[in-house]
Amino acid sequence: AQSVTQLGSHVSVSEGALVLLRCNYSSSVPPYLFWYVQYPNQGLQLLLKYTTGATLVKGINGFEAEFKKSETSFHLTKPSAHMSDAAEYFCAVSDGRDTGNQFYFGTGTSLTVIP
Amino acid sequence: NAGVTQTPKFQVLKTGQSMTLQCAQDMNHEYMSWYRQDPGMGLRLIHYSVGAGITDQGEVPNGYNVSRSTTEDFPLRLLSAAPSQTSVYFCASSHPGGISGYTFGSGTRLTVV
Numbered sequence: 001a002q003s004v005t006q007l008g009s010h011v012s013v014s015e016g017a018l019v020l021l022r023c024n025y026s027s028s029v030p031p032y033l034f035w036y037v038q039y040p041n042q043g044l045q046l047l048l049k050y051t052t053g054a055t056l057v058k059g060i061n062g063f064e065a066e067f068k069k070s071e072t073s074f075h076l077t078k079p080s081a082h083m084s085d086a087a088e089y090f091c092a093v094s095d096g097r098d099t100g101n102q103f104y105f106g107t108g109t110s111l112t113v114i115p
Numbered sequence: 116n117a118g119v120t121q122t123p124k125f126q127v128l129k130t131g132q133s134m135t136l137q138c139a140q141d142m143n144h145e146y147m148s149w150y151r152q153d154p155g156m157g158l159r160l161i162h163y164s165v166g167a168g169i170t171d172q173g174e175v176p177n178g179y180n181v182s183r184s185t186t187e188d189f190p191l192r193l194l195s196a197a198p199s200q201t202s203v204y205f206c207a208s209s210h211p212g213g214i215s216g217y218t219f220g221s222g223t224r225l226t227v228v
Contacts (some may be wrong), residue, residue, distance in 0.1 A: 032218050043205060043219040053216050090157065094213030103217055107157035
């Protein structure tokens, strides 16, 4: 089975500062990788994904992530934090099987943005 | 709007009661699943289905039943509610292979007293 590790259950940054949320995964095959965002009392919304091709992927709200196979990482970044970025962020990996594809989620990172 | 619809949004049950959480999607996704979300534990898979008539257990299936009679619907049944089942429940769906990612419903917040 695959696993996803998100380092830091809580991250605080100042408004305007760099956001870096870390995600490492274990996979025996090239995976599909995802970041989801969850605002308070809402469901999860897809932020960005990596499937194939360019390893630097851009998502909504100015976020981007880079797939580094050698490091089995998929860290999420944003150059300048905004107050509206405060939310819970989940990294996920799919094994991409055509049947019974499973998604494996990290335990989440809560981002606080300090004014 | 296309998406995953969950009902109800909130529910309070007494210990021992049963209920069904409804989930419907209109995107013709073959793959559907139920997760529960608890503080500090992320999302844990309860049951999933790869198509109509096919279901399987996830990480935490005890106390829950599912069925998939149509592509669109994937209800989750609590047979005899326990306080340990107090949680937020999310239904999600995707195409096979997962390349498009999951689409999530807005969740059901369940409290068992």
